[in-house]
Amino acid sequence: MDELSKTPLHDLHVELGGKMVEFAGYSMPVQYPMGIKKEHEHTRAACGLFDVSHMGQVMISGPNPAEALETLVCADIVGLPVGMQRYALFTNDEGGIIDDLMVANTGDHLFLVVNAACKARDIPHLRMGLGTDYDVEELDRGLLALQGPKAAEVMARLCPDACELTFMQQGVFTMEGAEVWISRSGYTGEDGFEISIPADRTEAIARRLLQESEVEPIGLGARDSLRLEAGLCLYGHDVDQSTTPVEAGLIWAIGKPRRRGGEREAGFLGADIILHQIEARDHRRKRVGLLGEGRAPVREGAELYSGDDRHIGVVTSGGFGPSVGKPVALAYVNVDDADIDNVIYAEVRGKRLPMTISKPPFIKPGYHRG
Numbered sequence: 001m002d003e004l005s006k007t008p009l010h011d012l013h014v015e016l017g018g019k020m021v022e023f024a025g026y027s028m029p030v031q032y033p034m035g036i037k038k039e040h041e042h043t044r045a046a047c048g049l050f051d052v053s054h055m056g057q058v059m060i061s062g063p064n065p066a067e068a069l070e071t072l073v074c075a076d077i078v079g080l081p082v083g084m085q086r087y088a089l090f091t092n093d094e095g096g097i098i099d100d101l102m103v104a105n106t107g108d109h110l111f112l113v114v115n116a117a118c119k120a121r122d123i124p125h126l127r128m129g130l131g132t133d134y135d136v137e138e139l140d141r142g143l144l145a146l147q148g149p150k151a152a153e154v155m156a157r158l159c160p161d162a163c164e165l166t167f168m169q170q171g172v173f174t175m176e177g178a179e180v181w182i183s184r185s186g187y188t189g190e191d192g193f194e195i196s197i198p199a200d201r202t203e204a205i206a207r208r209l210l211q212e213s214e215v216e217p218i219g220l221g222a223r224d225s226l227r228l229e230a231g232l233c234l235y236g237h238d239v240d241q242s243t244t245p246v247e248a249g250l251i252w253a254i255g256k257p258r259r260r261g262g263e264r265e266a267g268f269l270g271a272d273i274i275l276h277q278i279e280a281r282d283h284r285r286k287r288v289g290l291l292g293e294g295r296a297p298v299r300e301g302a303e304l305y306s307g308d309d310r311h312i313g314v315v316t317s318g319g320f321g322p323s324v325g326k327p328v329a330l331a332y333v334n335v336d337d338a339d340i341d342n343v344i345y346a347e348v349r350g351k352r353l354p355m356t357i358s359k360p361p362f363i364k365p366g367y368h369r370g
Helices: 010-015 036-045 065-069 119-130 151-158 160-164 199-210 220-229 271-280
Strands: 019-023 026-031 047-051 056-061 085-091 097-105 110-114 135-138 141-147 170-175 178-183 192-198 215-217 285-292 303-305 311-321 326-334 343-348 351-358
Touching (some): 026 220, 036 047, 036 215, 036 220, 047 199, 056 065, 056 119, 065 119, 110 119, 119 135, 141 199, 151 199, 160 170, 178 199, 192 199, 199 215, 220 326, 285 343, 326 351
Antiparallel strands (some): 019 026, 047 141, 056 135, 085 097, 097 110, 141 192, 170 178, 178 192, 285 326, 303 311, 303 343, 343 351
């Protein structure tokens, strides 16, 4: 553990009784004394504070950075308004997903948040793909996620102006005397805020947030169960370099101007393969949601079978959904077997457990859309 990277909140996690584990090369808390289930339930009912400082925060500046970035992602970045952010995908020549990320238009530059496990690959990919006319800077900043239905009540006391944001808006604010970059977003399915903070002020602001009665620290375990109930992909599990956006059910992340007949058709890596899959619908597998019965969780790697005993797919993320009250999972299955309400079977310790194909999310999202 001593050789792992540490976020600015490492000492605070230890002080709070966090159970530290290795994650993406970092020492991170998987849970606190409250326990994963109660942390999950608290976030759904009130407000949880997550340390996501291990994520990569990147600034891109140069001439027309949005046009340049569109050569590497399939999203509509040129059409992204100032003060907004958008989910995007780095793709490869085969149409696979190198990483999923958030892109914010701050006016004079682009601000990116990339996955911790991918940032060592993403940043060289950006520099090589954009060329020497663009500055790609990895930032030394903390990143906190304040999530839950009472997140806005908490934020109203510390940074009331940020409460004017709606889902996927972002801006620059002052909190506890520090300049912070706040977006109204997160990865739990709840309303909330992601707060980028100078590294040397991150602990002070985290401690201030934790003073609020609604806020509890939340670890990686509950973060995973919360995002799973929200039907959100985890890179390296539900999407990876062998998965196309079409197979992953992420066609909505391909901007309309980037599709066939659009103003800026294609122009990104793997475009021919991805756009062909959209038009021809000839992909053979599809990401689906699964709802189980009883309480036995169906974990990643469980093989899936049809009622007539054909092998039709595999679970990529799974567990028990505390808010749903049932086992939930994301999986890839053959397109012909992917109809909603189709009952299929997961093999768990030699038994075949029935699961019903359902459309994620498994909970009603609480995003604040204004």
